[in-house]
Amino acid sequence: MTKRVGYLLVGHGTRNIAGQQQFREVFAQFAERISPELAELAFLELAAPNIATAVGQLAAQGATHVVTVPVLLFAAGHAVRDIPIAVAQAAQQCGLKCVGQASPFELSPQVLELSAFRFRQAVCQAASTPSCIERCEGRRCPQIGLALIGRGSRSDEATERMRQFALLRRHITPVAQLEVGFVFAQSPTVEECLQRMADSDCNTVVIQPHLLFEGELVEQLRGQVADFATRYSRQHWLITETIGTDFAHGKSLADSLTTLARQVVDCGESG
Incomplete structure (x- = not known):
């Protein structure tokens, strides 16, 4: 055969x-x-x-x-x-x-660039394709805080990979403060992560779901961010699209x- x-x-x-x-x-x-x-x-x-x-x-x-x-x-x-x-x-x-x-995907360069692109979409309405966006290396976004929110799991290796991803992302899009939070199984939790952002000196807070597609977790996160935006109105709260949002x-x-x-x-x- x-x-x-x-x-x-x-x-x-x-x-x-x-x-x-x-x-x-x-x-x-x-x-x-x-x-x-x-x-x-x-x-x-x-x-x-x-x-x-x-x-x-x-x-x-x-x-x-x-x-x-x-x-x-x-x-x-x-x-x-x-x-x-x-x-x-x-x-x-x-x-x-x-x-x-x-x-x-883990630390895939394509996912890193797409993730950075979603950040730029939210913060500065950057160009329409990842390939033509000037990288932000060395250009720190002053007074902007970024919280990357992962699904979370009991795997220590996957959790460490998520933290490594966040550090690589910060190299591409430097920010004043970086936090990593998890929906499940790990800490800090989403609420703890958002609270850290609320307690920071950042004027703009960007919450980025490190998730591939739309779903219940993203809907839940939007609700949590909206709640914090109401309670901490001195800051400008943004939530990015997921990595694979548009075709x-x-x-x-x-x-x-x-x-x-x-x-x-x-x-x-x-x-």
């Missing part, structure tokens, strides 16, 4: 329709780049299709092998455990061989995913 690789893009999943559509658009861009290879998308939870359905679709199209491409920021529980287990079970049922799994700039995500996916196949062939 001729070997044919199928690529499975797996997102976390959300009930938020806009977030689902943002993920689907990144998938469409990925599928175009990976063509003529097969590609399908799946959600780990909260949305359809699930992993079993998507793996079945790859098998029905003639795939013999599957490469998993998690669309996640860090290697925590979902990337390390939940996704590979679900894919392995589905692949076994469909008679497919698992080639391997791509790495999450045009989401192309950078698709480029990064394509590179990560092909690395899995290249390693498999060389091994």
